[in-house]
Amino acid sequence: MPGIDVFDGIIMTSVLGGMNPRTVKTALGYGAGARLVHFGAHCTHFIASHDGSYVDGKPVPFKDQYPEFERELDISVRILLDGPVPDDLAEILGLGSYASRTSRSTRASRRSSSPTPAAAG
Incomplete structure (x- = not known):
């Protein structure tokens, strides 16, 4: 529907591999972006x-x-209160500027390909 933007998101569950920067970057680049x-x-x-x-x-x-449940623990999300920021979390947090650039270019692309009200007749 013209004039309505729908946005999506992604949940970093262990089923999706826990904190996964590649998955986040992919979600940010789809359509209008997560x-x-x-x-x-x-x-x-x-x-x-x-x-x-x-x-x-x-x-x-x-x-x-269940011994195989240890894998769940290995990929579970850890947000530490002190100490160094884990590499995957740092990369995901750094994707904010990527999301901003992707969002602006997607909106500009949609505007340029949308018919103007006069052309829509």
Whole structure:
């Protein structure tokens, strides 16, 4: 519909590989570009390391029930309160200028290819 812009986003879940700068860059470049990058709350390291189920009436973390769940922990999202910023997070945060450039060129491209009201007749 003319005059209405629809924006998308991406959630960095462990299913999508956790913090993945390539996925974010791809999402920013599609159409009008993603406007939201969400670091999936359920896929944080804290939640993934504590999530589990009851076994014999006692809570047992998935990481202790299923050895393959360790991979989930390896790619879970970690936002540190101190120390160095992880490389993947730094790269994703640096994509803000890429998103801004991509968005401006997409809008300009759409404007130049849209018919003017007079031409639309």
